[in-house]
Amino acid sequence: MGRKRKGALVHGWVVVDKPRGITSTDVVGLVRRVFDAQKAGHAGTLDPMATGVLAVALGEATKTVPYAMDAEKTYRFTACWGEGRDSDDAEGKVIATSDVRPTKAEIEAVLPRFVGEISQVPPIYSAIKVQGERAYDLAREGETVVLEARTIQIHEARLLDQPDEDHAVFEILCGKGAYIRGWVRDIALALDTVGHVSELRRLAVGGFSVEDAISLDKLRSFMHSPAAFEHLRPISTALDGIPALAVTGPDAVRLRSGNPILMRANLFASIVEEAGALDDLQGLTVYLSTAGGEPVALAELVEGELRPFRVFNFGTG
Numbered sequence: 465m466g467r468k469r470k471g472a473l474v475h476g477w478v479v480v481d482k483p484r485g486i487t488s489t490d491v492v493g494l495v496r497r498v499f500d501a502q503k504a505g506h507a508g509t510l511d512p513m514a515t516g517v518l519a520v521a522l523g524e525a526t527k528t529v530p531y532a533m534d535a536e537k538t539y540r541f542t543a544c545w546g547e548g549r550d551s552d553d554a555e556g557k558v559i560a561t562s563d564v565r566p567t568k569a570e571i572e573a574v575l576p577r578f579v580g581e582i583s584q585v586p587p588i589y590s591a592i593k594v595q596g597e598r599a600y601d602l603a604r605e606g607e608t609v610v611l612e613a614r615t616i617q618i619h620e621a622r623l624l625d626q627p628d629e630d631h632a633v634f635e636i637l638c639g640k641g642a643y644i645r646g647w648v649r650d651i652a653l654a655l656d657t658v659g660h661v662s663e664l665r666r667l668a669v670g671g672f673s674v675e676d677a678i679s680l681d682k683l684r685s686f687m688h689s690p691a692a693f694e695h696l697r698p699i700s701t702a703l704d705g706i707p708a709l710a711v712t713g714p715d716a717v718r719l720r721s722g723n724p725i726l727m728r729a730n731l732f733a734s735i736v737e738e739a740g741a742l743d744d745l746q747g748l749t750v751y752l753s754t755a756g757g758e759p760v761a762l763a764e765l766v767e768g769e770l771r772p773f774r775v776f777n778f779g780t781g
Contacts, residue, residue, distance in 0.1 A: 471500050473502060474502070475525055476521075476523070476701075477521055481516060481674060482510050482518040484512070484515050486680070488509045492506050492520050494684060499692055500688055501523060502523065503526055504521065505526045506520050506529075507529050507670075508533055515665045516539075517668060517672050517673065518666075524777065528762075529702070531702050532672070535640075535670025538638075539635065539636050540624070541633070541644050542633050543652065544661070546565065546630060546658065547560070547561055552648065553645050553660055553662070560658045561658065562658045566657060570655055578654075580618060582616060584647065585613045585646060586646055616638065616639060616640075616643075620637040644664055645661050670704045678695045706762075707734075707749075708750070708752075709750055711753070713754070719761045719772045720775050725769065747764060748765045750762070750764070758778075760775070
């Protein structure tokens with residue numbers, strides 16, 4: 465018989481406005497202690513120098529982390545021209561310098577080349593694994609790290625401000641796997657200079673927004689207090705864009721046992737309304753809950769059935 469987990473059964477998301485100088489792992493640990501939760505995780509690491517939205521999943525919400533990780537993200541950041549650094553941010557060592565300072569017109573002229581589907585080599589100080597080791601661990605040990613280019617999606621990129629000739633402020637909406645540090649490094653090179661990120665703030669991750677986030681200091685003041693639960697968001701918050709259906713009690717029991725249910729006409733009509741089209745519904749992921757809003761499962765539509773592949777369990781741990 466396995467050991468019972470310590471802590472309470474707490475399920476949901478907490479959106480933290482991460483301050484500078486603390487790791488994402490430290491934030492998750494604090495949130496877990498505040499809620500005395502058995503299980504916790506997060507949807508996308510922020511570097512210690514970065515601030516903004518860090519979505520922390522508790523309990524069964526951890527099963528929806530991949531969907532938040534895949535969501536679009538919005539960042540506002542400052543590029544510092546004239547210094548290239550090994551980490552591509554302000555915490556790294558200077559490895560190159562340049563006297564070239566791009567003008568607003570020059571930046572806006574090259575900007576379209578860095579929007580859309582582009583190729584990017586991730587920074588060597590990243591969590592990408594190289595032969596089973598994290599790239600940043602190898603880099604810190606002085607080893608030469610070679611990472612392959614990958615295709616990323618930059619949906620939008622805007623130049624917001626140039627406070628002085630050394631700095632430019634941008635805002636980006638991007639897809640999964642994009643590194644802002646790599647983007648700044650590459651646009652600097654295209655502008656015949658070098659550069660790094662000096663400030664970075666994540667404004668949104670999918671359905672999680674900085675406007676809805678709680679500061680770490682305020683959250684810490686709620687340690688083991690019922691007031692903390694006012695900042696606990698539903699599990700479904702991470703499933704923005706996934707069709708949602710309500711199922712009956714008997715169907716909920718079947719789904720929670722791992723069994724499929726038939727796609728009845730009323731359910732099909734609801735899916736079509738949610739998905740917006742009749743095409744390509746085969747293999748569609750659907751979020752299922754009870755009429756009262758309690759999460760039941762994530763299921764896939766296959767051959768006229770809704771087949772659960774991730775079931776939410778609110779048992780006794």
